[in-house]
Amino acid sequence: MAYFFDMAVSSRFRGMKILNLLALCVLIFSLANIVPMAEARIRRYKWEVKYEYKSPDCFRKVVITINGRTPGPTIQARQNDTVIVELKNSLLTENVAIHWHGIRQIGTPWADGTEGVTQCPILPGETFTYKFVVDRPGTYLYHAHYGMQREAGLYGSIRVSLPEGESEPYAYDYDRSIILNDWFHRSAFEQAAGLSSIPFQWVGEPQSLLIQGKGRFNCSSLNSPSLNVGTICNETNPECSPYVITVIPGKTYRLRISSLTALSALSFQIEGHNMTVVEADGHNVEPFVVQNLFIYSGETYSVLIKADQNPTRNYWATTNIVSRNATFTTPPGLAILNYYPNHPKRSPPTTPPSGPLWNDVGSRLNQSLAIKARKGFIIPPPQSADRMIVMLNTQNNVSGNVRWSVNKVTYTLPHIPYLIALKENITSAFDQTPPPDGYDFKNYDIFSVAENKSYTIRNGVYRLNFNSTVDIILQNANSLSNKTSETHPWHLHGHDFWVLGYGEGKFDIYNDPKKYNLVNPIMKNTVPVHRYGWTALRFRADNPGAWAFHCHIESHFYMGMGVVFAEGIERLGELPSSIKGCVHRK
Numbered sequence: 001m002a003y004f005f006d007m008a009v010s011s012r013f014r015g016m017k018i019l020n021l022l023a024l025c026v027l028i029f030s031l032a033n034i035v036p037m038a039e040a041r042i043r044r045y046k047w048e049v050k051y052e053y054k055s056p057d058c059f060r061k062v063v064i065t066i067n068g069r070t071p072g073p074t075i076q077a078r079q080n081d082t083v084i085v086e087l088k089n090s091l092l093t094e095n096v097a098i099h100w101h102g103i104r105q106i107g108t109p110w111a112d113g114t115e116g117v118t119q120c121p122i123l124p125g126e127t128f129t130y131k132f133v134v135d136r137p138g139t140y141l142y143h144a145h146y147g148m149q150r151e152a153g154l155y156g157s158i159r160v161s162l163p164e165g166e167s168e169p170y171a172y173d174y175d176r177s178i179i180l181n182d183w184f185h186r187s188a189f190e191q192a193a194g195l196s197s198i199p200f201q202w203v204g205e206p207q208s209l210l211i212q213g214k215g216r217f218n219c220s221s222l223n224s225p226s227l228n229v230g231t232i233c234n235e236t237n238p239e240c241s242p243y244v245i246t247v248i249p250g251k252t253y254r255l256r257i258s259s260l261t262a263l264s265a266l267s268f269q270i271e272g273h274n275m276t277v278v279e280a281d282g283h284n285v286e287p288f289v290v291q292n293l294f295i296y297s298g299e300t301y302s303v304l305i306k307a308d309q310n311p312t313r314n315y316w317a318t319t320n321i322v323s324r325n326a327t328f329t330t331p332p333g334l335a336i337l338n339y340y341p342n343h344p345k346r347s348p349p350t351t352p353p354s355g356p357l358w359n360d361v362g363s364r365l366n367q368s369l370a371i372k373a374r375k376g377f378i379i380p381p382p383q384s385a386d387r388m389i390v391m392l393n394t395q396n397n398v399s400g401n402v403r404w405s406v407n408k409v410t411y412t413l414p415h416i417p418y419l420i421a422l423k424e425n426i427t428s429a430f431d432q433t434p435p436p437d438g439y440d441f442k443n444y445d446i447f448s449v450a451e452n453k454s455y456t457i458r459n460g461v462y463r464l465n466f467n468s469t470v471d472i473i474l475q476n477a478n479s480l481s482n483k484t485s486e487t488h489p490w491h492l493h494g495h496d497f498w499v500l501g502y503g504e505g506k507f508d509i510y511n512d513p514k515k516y517n518l519v520n521p522i523m524k525n526t527v528p529v530h531r532y533g534w535t536a537l538r539f540r541a542d543n544p545g546a547w548a549f550h551c552h553i554e555s556h557f558y559m560g561m562g563v564v565f566a567e568g569i570e571r572l573g574e575l576p577s578s579i580k581g582c583v584h585r586k
């Protein structure tokens with residue numbers, strides 16, 4: 001029919017058509033010159049997730065790889081690009097889900113990749129497609145968000161650059177992404193089993209620290225005669241040769257340093273080189289100089305270093321555990337800063353710098369306080385909040401097991417993910433009573449071993465009014481051991497928050513808010529609450545969806561240290577059916 005019509009069009013008509021087409025082309029061409037088209041592109045990735053034997057720290061174990069690698073491939077995109085990841089789960093007996101850490105998922109809450117919150121798990125053999133826009137430049141991460149799977153090596157970097165022609169407010173010649181991690185030889189399954197057992201079995205300190213997937217375990221410490229040590233642990237395996245950062249003398253490097261540790265807070269340092277901190281979690285920082293960069297799981301920083309030292313040798317870059325005493329259990333992670341043209345494997349002639357003391361709390365608090373938004377890039381916070389939620393973090397004994405609680409509630413995920421249950425009004429899916437907004441401020445002593453009364457395991461959500469401003473006060477306390485309070489890195493999905501302040505001791509709801517930094521607070525997505533201290537955050541509940549907020553220590557989240565916020569669900573259109581595989585309804 002169309003063919004017939006085309007043939008029937010008279011030549012006069014055809015001539016007019018061609019003229020119109022030409023005019024349209026001229027119009028598009030001139031418009032393109034007046035309004036430069038923002039060139040948002042699609043970045044497409046095809047990933048296969050598999051079990052493989054690897055020896056990241058010379059000790060061979062089963063890890064989870066993406067296209068054969070751990071860390072997985074770096075996602076590189078420009079601001080406003082659409083990232084599409086087609087993920088095939090080739091794990092034989094295990095589900096998977098991947099979270100895009102720091103990407104707010106505005107308009108795509110179903111792509112956040114948080115099993116139990118925003119989607120059903122991806123079953124073995126299935127392929128699932130994540131599609132989302134990276135709307136801000138900066139350094140982000142991705143990692144598994146199912147059980148304790150992240151620890152098995154399923155993680156990588158996301159690097160979002162500015163649109164073509166725009167540049168950062170600081171200058172550098174080259175750019176490198178480095179993920180720090182701690183590494184355990186026992187599998188995530190064994191660890192989870194221990195945490196769920198009675199008696200409780202703690203995961204302990206990691207066996208080694210990895211810098212961009214490489215570490216070194218002392219194989220001779222495995223001297224059990226029943227082990228054929230050579231096949232399990234081999235220090236000459238190239239997989240565990242130190243990570244090398246090659247630099248050209250005189251040049252400036254932007255190192256994007258992030259941490260995805262399962263447990264440890266870290267310090268990172270490069271022998272003889274100061275680091276200028278310029279970015280935190282995707283936001284420009286008013287530059288400040290450090291020798292030791294303290295970094296908590298889930299945080300990302302960019303630091304600038306100048307290769308301005310004696311170029312005839314190489315230097316050590318090291319990372320070591322702070323905030324927990326791992327002095328006798330976990331050696332520092334080592335990498336080599338290689339000055340070209342020295343041989344990259346040439347060991348520096350010095351002993352590696354021994355980072356700061358593990359219990360130097362003051363220096364860590366000082367760094368937290370030093371991070372401010374950069375002049376010219378300040379996003380002013382709302383000057384007041386509509387709601388304040390004070391979250392007391394405690395460690396408790398719940399039903400005979402060690403657990404973590406927020407305001408006496410230990411979190412557990414429902415079988416139907418919150419996003420689906422909320423949108424489709426499946427009220428039986430989770431506890432409809434929200435968790436408490438505070439704790440007994442007057443009577444609770446944060447300096448004593450946690451009392452153990454009326455703690456419960458629940459799965460209610462905090463429902464936030466859409467577009468309201470919410471203050472969260474993370475309040476730390478003594479754990480189950482005398483004179484112990486741990487540092488917890490809290491990560492919020494779906495939003496960045498302003499960091500309004502940190503303090504020591506018990507937060508005073510009347511006086512401490514007067515000390516908030518409402519002038520130039522940094523925005524972040526992950527923040528530590530220091531021992532026996534508090535951290536105050538503010539965010540706007542302006543992103544329709546269900547969002548996890550949790551301690552980024554893998555075992556602590558597993559032990560119930562998290563909450564879920566929900567806002568603006570009624571604004572969402574129909575959810576994609578691909579996230580609903582575990583929901584069977586009549």
Ligand SMILES: O=C1O[C@H]([C@@H](O)CO)C(O)=C1O
Pocket residue numbers: 202402479480481486556559
């Ligand atoms: O959650 C934890 O449990 C142990 C210990 O407190 C009990 O064994 C520990 O160090 C944690 O961080």
